[in-house]
Structure formats: C-alpha cells, structure tokens
Amino acid sequence: MKTKMMITSLLIAFGAFTAQAQKYETVKGDPMQTRIYTLNNGLKVYLSVNKEKPRIQTYIAVRTGSRNDPAETTGLAHYLEHLMFKGTTHFGTSNLKAEAPLLDSIQNRYEVYRTITDPAKRKAWYHKIDSLSQVAAKYNIPNEYDKMMAAIGSEGSNAYTSNDITCYVENIPSNEIDNWAKVQADRFQNMVIRGFHTELEAVYEEYNMGLTQDSRKMYEKLMAGLFPNHPYGTQTTIGLGSHLKNPSIVNIKNYFKRYYVPNNVAICMAGDFDPDQVIAIINKYFGTWKKSENLSRPEYAAPAAITAHKDYTVLGKEAESLYIGWRFPAQRALSSDTLDIIGSLLYNGRAGLLDLDLTQKMKTQEAFAGFEGMNDYSMFLLGGAPLKGQSLENVKALLLAEIEKLKKGEFSDDLLPSVVANYKRDYYNQLESNAFRANQFVDAFINGEDWKTKTEKLDRISKMTKDEIVAFANKYLNDNYVCVFKRLGEDTTIVKVEKPAITPIPTNNDKHSAFLQEIVNSKPQAIQPVFVDFNKDLVKSKTNKGLNLLYKQNTSDDLFTLQFRYPVGSETSPLYGYAGSYLDYLGTNKMTNEQIKQLFYKLACDYSITSGNDETTITLTGLNENMPQALALLEKLINHAKADQETYNNYVATVLKGREDYKKDQRMNFTFLFNYGIYGKYNHSRNVPTESELKSMKPEQLINMLKTLSNSRDAQILYYGPTELKALKKVIAKNYVMSKQPMLKLPTRKYEAQTTPQNEVIIAPFDAKNIYMVQYHNENKTWTPEREAIIDLFNEYFGGGMNAIVFQELREARGLAYSAGARYTRPSRPGDKESFYTQIITQNDKMMDCIKEFNTLLNNTPEREAGFNLAKQSLLKSLASGRTNKFAVLSAYVRAQKLGLNEDLNKKEYEMLPKLELKDVINFAKDNIQNKTYKYLILGNEKELDMKALEKIGTIKRVSTEEVFGY
Template sequence: MKQIKRLALILLLITAISCNTDNNKSYKVTAQKDTNGITYETVENDPTGLRLYTLDNGLKVYLSKNADEPKIQTYIAVRAGSNYDPKESTGLAHYLEHMVFKGTHKVGTVDWEKEKEYLEKISDLYEKHRTEEDTEKKKALYQEIDKVSLEASNYSIANEYDKMTASLGATGTNAYTWFEQTVYTNKIPANEFNKWITLESERFSTLVLRLFHTELEAVFEEFNRGQDNDFRKRYAAMLDGLFPNHPYGQQTTIGTGQHLKNPSMIDIHNYFDKYYVPNNMAIVLVGDLDFDKTIAKINETFGKFEKKELTHPTLPKEEPITQPVINEVFGPTSENISIAYRSGGVNTEDEKMVTLVDMIMANGNAGLIDLNLNQKQVVQRASCSPTFLNDYGYHTFTGSPKSGQTLDEVKDLLLEQVTKLKNGEFDEWMIEAVVNDLKLNETRQYENNSALADKYVEAFIYQQNWSDRVKFLDDLKKVSKEELVAFANTFYQDNYVVTYKRKGEDNNIVKVENPGITPVNLNRDKSSEYIQAFNKMESEELKPQFVDYKTAIKETKTENDIKVSYVLNDKNDLFDMNIIFDMGSDNDKKLSLAAGYLEYIGTDKYTNEELKKEFYKLGISYYVSTGSDKTYVGLNGLKENLPKGLELLEHLWDNAKADEEAYNKYVEKIYKGRQDGKTQKGNILWNGLMNYGKYGENSPLRDIMQIDELKSINPEELVALIKDMKNYKQRVFYYGKDVDNAVAALNNQHKIYGELKEYPIAKKYKETETGGNVFFTDYDMVQTEMLFLAKGDPFKPENMAASTLFNTYFGSGLSSIVFQEIRESKSLAYSAFAAYQGASKKDSPNYVMAYVGTQANKLEQAVDAMMELMNDMPEADKQFQAAKESTLKKLAAQRITKSNIFWSYERLQKLGIDNDNREAMYNTIKNMTMEDLKAFFDKNVKGESYNVMVIGNKKDLDVKSLQKLGNIKELEVDYLFNYIDEKKVKS
C-alpha cells in the first residue's frame, strides 16, 4: 500500500509538468526561411523557442525571444580554449581573451600607423626576450620593452571598447576562457542592438596587442590569486590524475608562470587568425529582440567575415584507469577530499547515466549522500557533481571531515554510498523524481535570459543538436533502475582519482619579482575617430518604467487576519510562498540556532530522512532561515502541490521532535564550521576584519554563543522556540498563480490561535568612528589584500543618485577611474575598485570603501596609488559624460518584475522610502554636471579617515607602507570572530 501511495504521488508530479516530458512528444527539426530569405531551424515542442541560423560563412546564430525586460543577453563564443594552447605558450588563449578588449586598428588609437611601428618593435623584443637565457640580458630586454611600451602608449587610448559598451548601458561586460571555449559577454538594452553589433563586428575583425606588458602583469596577478586558491589547486591536481596525457589535465587555462613571463605576440596573433573565424564562432542572443531584423543586421556585419579552412588538433587519448590514483595538495584552508571518475564526454551514453546517478546520489534533499551523510551529520559536508566536455567528462565526489575525522574516513563514507548505489539501495521512484526535479530546475533556468543563453553556448561548444538537448530529460526517463544499477557496477570501480587537500605549506608556490613597470599613458582626454563616429550613431530612445508598488503588490487576508501580499506569476506553474516574521537573531540569538537545528530533526510521524523524501516526491522545497532582523519560513515548487506541501511543512512545524543526538552533532558541526571558516581568507577579510573595522570589539559577528554555551542548551528549548514562532506577528508573501487556492491552503493548514505577540526588542550594535587604524591578520598567501573603510554620514535618499553616478565613473567597471589607474596604467592589481556604499537601513551610516589585491612587493605603490585617487578624483569630462549616459541607460532598461517587485519594495521600506525612487534618481542624474560630481566627492569621499583592513603573509609584509596609514594592530583570527575566551591582540 505504501508503494502504491508513493507511485500515486509521482504520477501527480509527472502530470503537473508532463507537457515537456511526454515520451510520445515529437522533437522534429524544421528548416524555414524568414522574411529576409535566411534559413533557420526550429525544434518542435522546444520550450525556449530557439531559432538556429547558420550563415553562409559558417557562423552559428542562436536567437530566442523574451520580452520580460527590454534587454538582450549577448554571448560571442569561440570554439577554442586552453586545449589548443601551444605547449610552449600555455595560458595563451586566456591572455588573448584579455587582449580582445584592447581595441583594433580603428578602436583605441589616435594614430594607428605610428602606434603600429612601436607595437612591431615590442613584438620583436618579446621574441628576443623569450629565447634569451642570460638573466641580466633578459632584464635589460624587459626594460627596453617597458620603455618602448611607454612610447607606444602616447598613441593608444585605454578602454575605448569598454567606454563604448558602457555608453550603451551594457552590464556584465566580461569574458571567460576554459578548455574548449572563449566566450565574450554583454547584457545590453534592446534598443542599442544595432550599435552593439556594429562595435562587435569591428572588435573581432582585427587583433591589436596594445598595452601588452601592463595587461600581462595584470594576468600574472590573476595567476597569483590562483596560487592563493586551494580549491583551484585541488582541482588542478584532480585533473592531472584523470588526464595524464590530455590537455584537460596537462595545460591549465591560466598557464604556467614561466610561460606567462615569456610570451610571444606572434603566437597570439597566429592563434587569433586560426580560430577566431566565423565558421568556428557563434553569436547567442536571448531577450527582447525581433528575429528578422536581428539576423539581418548580423548578416550585414558578421556575415561579411571570411570563412577559413579549419582543423582542430587531434588530442591524446587516455588509457583506462585500472587502480586508484592518489594526489595530495597543501594550503592554509581546511582539509577536504575529492574522488573523481573519468567518463565519456558530451553526447555519450555516459552523460545520460552519470547525470542520473549524480542526482540519485545528491540532489540537495533525498539523495543517498544527502540522507546518509549530510542529514545524519556523519561528515561536515559532502556532495557530488558531474562535468562533461567534448572528449571526456568526470564525476566528482567531495567531502569535508567533521572534527576529529580523517580524510580517509570521509573517503570510505563516500565510497560506501557508491556501493549502496551499485547494490540498488535506492527507491524505485527516485529516477522519475530526479528527472522531474531536473525539469523544475530547467523551467527556472528558462525564465532567466543569461541561464538560457549559457545553454545555447554549451550546445555550440560541445557540438550538440538542440533537439537532443530538448529531449534529453525524456531520454533519462526511459532508463530503468536495473539499467542504472548495471551501469554503476561497470562504471564505478577502483578507477578513480582521489585528491587529498591537506592543511600545510605549499612548496610549489611561484614567487614573483616586481618588474617595475613604468605607468603608461591612458589618454583619457583623447578619442579615436571610430568612437567619435560611434557616439554619433542614434538609437531609438528607451523610456524608463517605474513601479507603482501600491498597485503592483496586491493584498488579501487569511481567515486569521494575516496579511497576504502577492504578485501573480503569469509565466509558469511554479510558486514561492514566504511566511515572514520581522524579527531575527538581533531579537533572539537562539532563533538562527533553532532554524538550523530544524533541518536535522523529524516528527512523531516521520523521521527526518522520510520528511525529505516526502517533500522531494511532491516537487516541493522548504526552508527556515533567520537573518539579523527577519525570519522566513518558505515553501516553493509546483503550484498543484502547494496544499500538500504546506500540510507537510505545518506538520513539521507543529510536531517537530527534539533529538539530543542530532543536536550534539549539530553543535559539533557548528564548531567545525567555525574552525573551517577561520582558514578562508575571504571570510577573514570580508567578515572578520570588515566587521571589526566597522564595529570594533562589539560587533554582531563577535556577539556569539560560545561552544560551551551551545552544548548546555536543551534541544527541547529550540524546538519550543520554533513552535512558538507561530504565536508572533507575521505576514505572508506569495508569488504564483491562483492566489485563492494559496490562501485556502493557509486557512486550512496554517492555524493561528489567540492574539499574536509583539517581537522581542532587538539589540543595537554601534558603529565606531573610522580612521588612523590598520587592522592586520597574518595569512599564508602570495598576494596582500587591502580594504579601506570610512564611515560616512547617515543615509540620505537624495544622495542615491550622485553615489550611483560616482560609482560608475570612479570606482566600478572596466572603464572606471580606479580600474584604469591601478590596473591599466600601473599594473598593480588584477582587481581594484572603490564605492560609496549606501546603508541598508534608515538612519544607518553610509561607507566609503576601496579594495585592492596585489603582490606583497607592490604594496607600497598600490597604497600610494589608491590613497592618491581617494583624495584627488581625476576629472575627465568625456569619461564623465560616458558614465552619465551609461547610468541613465541602465536605469531606463531596468525592469522590476515577478517576485522582485515585492522584495525590492521591502528593501526600500527599510530605508524609509515608500515609492520607486529610481524615477527621482533618473531625473537628478540627467541634470548632473562634472561640478556636481566633484562636489559630491569633496563632501563625501575626499579627506575621509580610513580604517584599513589587511590580510597577507607577515614575513612578506611591507610594514613601512602601512604605517603611513595609521597604527598597525595585528588581530588573530580567533579574536576577530570571538571563537575563544583567550583574546589576543598584538600592537
């Protein structure tokens, strides 16, 4: 009977989304012609509505329409990455990606013929530098390269491409390189498409390697960041074990330090000429577009590119792995382990079977790893994930140990779950349930233009027929449990690579000298003929749209008089419901503890594992989360199953049963989580040091319960706290269809008795005045990272317009003042930014913030460069006008839709704002001048007193450069987070 009930629930789930998972559906590919006579393909029953064009020169164009907002996600993909780097020039594809932002013979130059002469000299010098073995002669050649580069920069203009994309109102201007692809990204306002496609066709027409040595140094800073990333090191070691011959394991995308320091501009040009050709590229556009007009314009621009004969290299084949391969890497972060199995690549049967296995092993709810390891808290955390590439793939299992647990014990527990799979120890219904879970995730992805565009890029890079992608989940449903178990017994043998990430010193770190680069000229006041003509091109005006929150957010009430705010979902049958309590950990420190504990307990009817399965069968997820001032009890998934999901959630809420063993493990997990967090440099800087810089000793981060306190708590108290939450004031937000059905479910299941209680008074944390302090924490790393923080005036709505424009002009983005000066001109960092950060609550202070990450031996230069900018903002009128235009166009193209309508209003109300203030911001920015921005800078940024937070290796630290900023106080990590009673501070 129990099995029959389970199957009935599965059938309900299947019916709810069967429109796209019907095995009898046709996925026929049809060729048609548009009004221009250009042929395209569509796939029957494709929920994405893709039109796939192939131009005469071989260029693939993927177009999909979504008019939710007047924007288009754009990707330009090249089917070539680090796999094809010459063995003596690893990192080439990635470095080329950087250089494609530098312009062409028309973009980024004031006199191409003169500039070209210097670039040819630089190229010749690099060829000599590459082959020179004498150290002193090599240094002399580099000094000559530096000298000629400075002269060349008299004719170059930095960041013209970025200035033009910014002037369109583009966001997400970036690129990425991996094994088999290089992809260039922008998200543009739809009305700017013609200008964008014109610019991109110019961009990819010619490669010019200007400002080469400064960008190369920035890439080396990126290399250093990789050396400080233990995850990347473990990943590289895993790939090395899986692929001892193939470039997947033998050529990292970033390249080797030796190759980066000895580049060949000739090799880079050859790579561009060979692979950046139309028959090896794709344009992917998803958004508010007109199919026929869009493809006509692409054909008019990129269609003129010449098709070339192209052969991709034949890469080595791997022999089967017949016994475990064991690797070790070392670093300062907490220990973990990975076990990886090599599989077939994209478009193989392995891809289907491993995808299914992966979800049955770990789906975040009811997988074998989820239930047997994470829910039972027998490890700190564990998971798995598959990756599929052109030639091969791999299935990776990862785990972190509990306190006192060895990595080998974690390995054995992970392999034990694989054995359970091979023995068929999972429920019959799991295959259909996980396929439907994948379908839910796919439905959510298709709502997001960027996520859908990513899928099209994958299809191009991995040479997938889109029809196969559309029916992929249907193919998975055809797999039986018997077939999957048989596959597992063949596939998962002693043919894995195990990589131990151990805590300790890494002896393979590459130490890098500061090459002493002379800052190049940026020529902000100059512009190429191309950008002058580009700026004269006209686009149809895009009018901004603002939200009337009073009408956009509807309201009703439950029978218990609880307010229900709602926004209707007209896109699909998914829902999201939140019961909101306006109290959090500031009101009661135990709230977040209780919310986390609920994850690991069951009821008098269901064990915790059974609850997870019941929710998973319904296609419903639930959560209880607590922030500083809010607690959310949430439910989301299939609208049809909302009543049953809410019934199950309310059952847990009302009948949760304390489990002392589970609580003891939970406290152990918290303890180990704290220990692990102390080893993460990002956590130390952005949580520990930043909070100390804001609050000093009395910060919310340090106001914690010590482990002894946690151990003394009776778990019954936490369960009672969760149950008692229902007795406090509350409200509901619902996003979905059929609000009447949602309210009826609340009336039936969410029972409230008596008058609701007021919230406990929240604790206040006072922010200290900043200035004259340098807070330093020692950490074993290559770079040194610095965060400058100055407390400003209390939040004022009228400052939001000026601060938004200031951030665009001065501190954020590739064409900002800070990025240009510190990275483009001086090559002092890979990442540098500054911002005027608005408060999140009314009456709270704003902050001025700046960040730079650099080599320790560049620290003094970086400090001086940043502080000079923060006290004397360069005034570049052309750059200001571009920043102003960019900011206005971003606001004009911005649309607040779906559930974001409610959540954006929540954020505004915390600031004391009761309307869509973007309208006031837009009108203010329209009338702002450079003088207005300078006045804002002088009042709010110039001369501010900073607390400076620094994390780096103490033995490499340039103390003198920091002493100029204030009194240096070394803070131990335990003190920062208040994890021990013995608080140590060194001055």
C-alpha cells in the same frame, strides 16, 4: 523534427540595406523556440526570444580554450581573452599608423626576451620593453571598449576561458543590437595587441591569487590523473608561471588567426528582439568575416584505460577535503544523460543518497557528487570533507559505499521519478533567465551537441528506469577512479610570479577614436522606462486571521514562492539562524527526517530558513499544485519537530568544525576582518553563541524559538504564484497555526558601523602571496532618497566597473591588481548611515603602491567630462531597460517600506539623473571622500609588508585570527 524555414528580406533602420534571406533550423517542441542560423562563412547564430524585459543576454563563444594552448606557452588562450578588450585597428588608438611599428618592435623584443635566462640580462631587456611601451602608450587609448559598452548601457561586461572555450559576455538593452554588433564584429576581425605588459601584470595577479586556493590545486591534480596524456591534464587554463614570465605575442597572434574564425564561433542571444532583424544586423557586420578553409586543432591519442584506482595528495592551508573522479566520453555522448541523473540520485541537496546517508546523518562534514562535461571527455565527480578527527580515508570509504548502494539498487523507488520531476521543474524555472538560455546554446556549440538531441533530453531522462541506472553504475563506476586527498601542510611547490619593474602608462582620457564617438553619438529608438507602481503591481491584503499579505499572481507557469517574514534577526538573537539549520536534521513524532526530505523532494518543493540582522524569513518554493501539501508538511515539521540530544551533539560538532575551516580560508578571513573593521567586536559575524553555550544548550530551546516565531502574529506574508488570492487565504488559514498572543518584545542591540575619526591600520594575519585590503571611511552621514542619484552616478564614474577611474588607473595604467574598486554605500534601513570604501587584492610588495595611487585618486578626483557623460548615459539606459517583476515586485515593496518610501526609488533616480553635471560628482567627492580619514583593513603576512610605511599612515592595531572571528 527539424524544419527549414525562410524569412523574407527586410529593411533595417540604417537605410536601404537589404538582408539576404536566411535559412534557420528549429526543433519541434523546443520550449525556447530556438532559431539556429549558419551564415555563409560558417558563423553559427543561436536566437531565443524572451519578452520579459527589454534586454538581451549575449555570449560570443569561440570553440577553443586552454586545450589548444601551445605546450611552450600555456595560458595563452586566457591571456588572449584579456587582450581582446584592448581595441582594434579602429578603436583603442589615436594614431594607428604611428603606433603600429612600435607594437611590432615590442612584439619582437618579447621574442628575444623569452630566450634570455640570465636574471640581470632579463631585467635589463625588460626595461627596454618597458621603455618602448611608454612610447607606444602615447597612442593607446585604454578602455575604449569598456566606454562603448557603458555608452550602450551594457551590463556584466566580462569574459571567461576554460578547457574548450573562450566566451565573451555582454547584457545589452534591446535597442542597442546594432551598436553591439558593430563593436563586436570589429573586435573579432581587427583585434590589435596593445597595452601588453600592464595586462600581463593583471594576469600575474590572477595567477598569484590562485596559489592560495587549494580547490584549484585539487582540480588540477584530478585532471592530471584522469587525463595524463591530454591537455586537460597536462596544462591548466591559467598556465605555468614560467610561461607567464615568457609570453609570446607571435604565438598569441598565430592562435588568434587559427581559432578566431567565423566557422569556429557562435553568437548566442536570448531576450527581447525580433529574430529577423537581429540576423540581418549580424549578417551586416559579421557576414564579410572570412572563414578558415583549413580549420583544425591538435588531436591526441586516447588515454590509456584506468584499470585500478590511483591516489594523489596535495598540500595546503585550507580545510582538508577530497575528490574522486571517473573518466567518461565527451559530453555529447548519451552517457551524459545517465551521469547527470546519477549525480542527482546521489546528491541533490535534499534527498539524494549522499544527502540522506552522510550529510543528514552528519557522518561527514560535506559530501557531494556531480557530472562535468567537456568537448573531448567528461568526468563524474564525488567530493567530501571530514568531521573533526575523521580521516580522509574514512570519508573516501563512505563516499564509495554510497556508490555501492547505487550499484545494488538500494534506494527508494520514488527517488528516480522525484529526480526527474525536480530536474524538469528546475529546467523550466531557469528558462526565465536569458543567461540560462544563451548558456545552453554555448554549451551545445562548444561540445558539438546537436540541438535536437539536447532539447530531447527531458524526454530521454523521463524514460530512464532504475534497472538501467543500476546496470550503468555497475559497468562503469568501479575501481577505475582517481582520488585526490587535500591534506593540511606547507606546499613547498608554490612559486609566485614576481612583478617586473613597469612604468605606468598614460590613460589618455583626453583622447578618443572616431569609432567610439560614433557609438556614443548614435541615437537608437529609446526604451521607455517602466517602474514598479506599488498601488497597481501588487495586492496588499490580509489573511483571514489578520496577517499582512502581499500578493502577486503568476500567470506564466506553475511555480510559486511563499515567504513568511518576521521582524527579528541576529540583533535580537543569533539563535534564530541556528534553530533553522538544526531543524534541517530533524523529524517529527510521525515522520523521520529522511521521510520528510523524501516527501518534500517528491513534491518538487523546497523550504529555507534564513536569519539576517533584523529579520528572519521562512521561504517555500516549488510546484504550485503541491503548495498546500508542502505548506502543511512544513508547518508539521516546525510545530512537531522532535529534538534529540544525540542529533544535537552531532550538529554542534559540524558547526564547530565549520568554524575551524573558516579560519583556514583566506576569503573568509577577510570577510570577518571587514565586518570587524566596520562594526567593531559586536558584528553579525562575531555575534554567535560560544562553544560552551552551544554545548550546554538544550536542543528543545532552539526548536521552541522557531515554533514561537513561526506562529507569530507579527508575520508578513508574501506570495507569488498562480493561486487566486481567495484560495490562497484558505490554504494559509488551514496551515498557519497562529499564536493567540503577539510576540514578546525582546531586547535588540543593533550593529552600529563605527566612525573613522582618524587614520588607523588594522592588520590581521594570513600567510599568503597577496593581501586583501580595504580603506573604509564613515562620518555618520544621513542618507535621504534625494541622494540616491548622485551616489549611483558617483559610483559609476569613480569606482563601479571597468570604465570607472579606479579600474583604469590601478589596473589598466599600472597593472597593480587583477581587480580593484570603490563604492559609496547607502543604508538599507532607517538609522544606518552612509559610508565609503575602496577594495583591492594585490601582491604583498605592491601594497604601498596601491595605497599611494588610491589616495591620489581619493584626494584629487580626476575631472573627466567624457567619462562622466558615459557614466550617466550608462545609468540612464540601465534604469530604462530594467524591469522589476514576479516575486521581486513584492521584495521591492518591502525594501521601500523599510526605508519609509512609498514609490520605486529607481523612478526618483531616473528623474534626477539628467539634472546632474560633472561638477556635482566632483563636489560630492570633495564632500565625502577627499582628504578624509580612513581605516585601513589589511589581511596579510606582516613579515612581507612594508610596516614602516604603514606606521606613517596611522596607528597600527594588530588583531589575531581569534579576535577577528570571535572564537
């Protein structure tokens, strides 16, 4: 039950401010011990204390999204989200009084621009807007918000917009609450729209990137079918291209005034803090924010019932797939509990109906199910992808047949209690994450869920019966669905938003506001760093049979991670990874694959087998009380797996179909091109068995490889869990069938990154409206631990985030890309070398602009003392507030040992950073990136690129898709 409690008044650090006593609500039995405050102005504040590390996850959620966009300017909520980073009346400007009339004039000119239809007149009018924007930009100080977040050591500065929500994200050190609240309160009360046309260009880029994502088209068509007369279905979050071309600052301001009010906002925080102090600080800065006395939103008539299924088709170049969706009431309705559990009964990645009947039996390439809740309605979703030669109609029939099995109750009586047990396990495991906790608050606030109801969900689902599930499915999961087929074909409806002619705005890095300076100069009580001590924070031992064992006890819950690491990977043989994935489809002489899956799920334990370049790992996780049984089951599966030719043939078919699907995906094409460009033809993406090798291979060969590996005397074992070390050794001794012979020393060929002795352009084809591009440099420089601090500081200063030079110059000043960055990399193992690369996704016609600006920055690295100081301050605060704990302690030790280190590298970096100066960063740039030769890796449509300009850069090498993929 809810209780009301009072907190006493307190003094906060900034003098004699006395906080008004604040009432808050709690819910008995809430594992997060949440406090929910409501300030006098209606602002909701959700707080949950988690002392694991001195950091706090913060979300500021506004209960509005694209659902509330004006129909004539869709995409508005999302664009406002971008503009919220541009500053206020107090920061982001060097002269608000001089700037204000210019911004008003720009606003008025956009209103005229929206009415002009003649292309020539639009171009001329936009030139006027651009010219006036240059005058206003003299006073604009871009990125002051990002600089302040860097100054306080915030990580993950971001925001997102969806149907019902716009949410602003920061992860801050626990001693920076006051600074964070001061900035956010100003941002939400005094936002100023500036830098409008360059930020609009970034939104154009985001829109154009989405044109190649067939899943986005599928989702939009599904929503349109389920919600035909509601904004969920009639308008998208990104908005229409025609609306993006005709923005309205007036509409954005009106939207901001209507919805960005305290009684429509929630502050959600989880982490290391004193809630009494936090609420006092929030009240100090947000308490004077005036509430809206007439808060409202557009309301819509309920859509007509769907009485018969409707099929739709979208076209695209990515692999074929389909969605099936049913419409349901809002997420806060209790039907959401049932739908959530039905989703797991059908698909949980292990023992759901779709998992066992379709995925495991390889009747489809892919099959999944899930529930998506929203504020007005929700939907239940099925999805799938076909095998080679299989029709989408057949996949649809198979998916719906599983719904019929559910409706008939044709599933194991153990499945529902197993789903509930795993749901609880996953929930309590996620409570370790501050982001999960805070996101639960966001979810409840946006969807109008009572916190007591939300916290009692575990109790409700624990009481569900199979009969109730079956009855619900029979009542609601019928022919009242919408199906979207995504077929291969040319989408002739795609219209790219063309870039307008804009003049870059100055970054004005020599200027700063008094507000920013106050944040930078503040001196909160410092957080003392805590680094891993490899001699104290873990136990180095050996098993009863002499295997190396790293141990750390979990004293907080009943979860465990047990990992076996073997010193062979794809550089020795690419078949280790295939052996692990093939095992997933097998049973033993005594148990079927289905029985094994069901038993693992019943035990609330999982296993995974992954193979990297030089290491293969077998990992077991779950409830520690079931760890001995799960380990015994895993060992029986590996050592007694029953290979059969039919299963193997089907497995090979799914592998080959997956390879075909990769070639249709833009991002996968670039991933393979990136690896090809860096390593050449021999790289981990291409080092795979050929089709003929796979088909001719005996399945027993894969299983024997895995069996030999898992019994190896060369294993290193890592354990984090509640079991005492002595008892753990007994469990391992009982279940680890160790070979009497050491592993054979098989020949290994390392992946070697190639040097870049001269400029070279490598182009791989992909027909899209944008390109993916990297500039890569490598001159075989050797890394030493002493270089770690300067490398990280350079990355933070030059290319690491929104406050870095690359982002400022390419996105903020010129609007050349939605995202852009650069990174100097260090190796993760001895013998590998340092390297550097830039990366950007941009429109085809902006390619040479991007190359020009990148090379200007590379060859003339700007010297900005203020930016350098912020970069160093940000790194130091992140290192001081970071904590390595739990299983990560063991992983950190393994990584350090691989590099030949005996202490935490973060400790060395923290000690060295204060000694570094701007000249060190500039000298680093001169030595490592300036006037160097680069390999340009470009994925795009050559017909739309300036090839003559590229020819002037270096020799052009054209590679086919088949050469990039190796098959």
